[in-house]
Amino acid sequence: MAQQLNGKRVAILAANGFEESELSSPSAALQGQGVETHVITPDGKGIRAWAETDWGDTYEADKSLDAVNESDYHALVLPGGLFNPDTLRLNDKALALVRHFFEAGKPVAAICHAPWILINAGVVEGRKMTSVPSVAQDLKNAGAQWFDESVVVDSGLVTSRTPKDLDDFNGKLLEELAEGRHSKQHA
Numbered sequence: 362m363a364q365q366l367n368g369k370r371v372a373i374l375a376a377n378g379f380e381e382s383e384l385s386s387p388s389a390a391l392q393g394q395g396v397e398t399h400v401i402t403p404d405g406k407g408i409r410a411w412a413e414t415d416w417g418d419t420y421e422a423d424k425s426l427d428a429v430n431e432s433d434y435h436a437l438v439l440p441g442g443l444f445n446p447d448t449l450r451l452n453d454k455a456l457a458l459v460r461h462f463f464e465a466g467k468p469v470a471a472i473c474h475a476p477w478i479l480i481n482a483g484v485v486e487g488r489k490m491t492s493v494p495s496v497a498q499d500l501k502n503a504g505a506q507w508f509d510e511s512v513v514v515d516s517g518l519v520t521s522r523t524p525k526d527l528d529d530f531n532g533k534l535l536e537e538l539a540e541g542r543h544s545k546q547h548a
Contacts, residue, residue, distance in 0.1 A: 435467060
């Protein structure tokens, strides 16, 4: 699989209060296969993680939302946490970036509370998804089919519930990235 992933770039969109393992684990899995990752933040400044029960490390940003072009990346990762997706789902530039990935048929991976961002971007109707259980009703109300599974894949859209599902999440993210564009991925 590493050869199929050589030269690929993945954007990881996050804000303060992202769940630390939901950024660090996918990033490490991607980099371990030779994929270049960039942390994208709303203002291009470092962001502080939430590490399960308290504040975690600060992560430096590689780019700001203003400096990002979807065409520079092969996939998008959206870490969860409570604060991070709640901030990003109200950011018009973040929502536009998410929609661009869907319109281009590129893989998008969202875990935990990150499907809130997808709901506000208007890209979940008719999709098969999972999330942290507290977001399940929000997804159903937005027209998604919700499943209580460690990972759900629907035409390039990868979703998982919580950090305990990261091994499955990372595996499917790598698989979808290796497959490339998905014609049934849609906004």
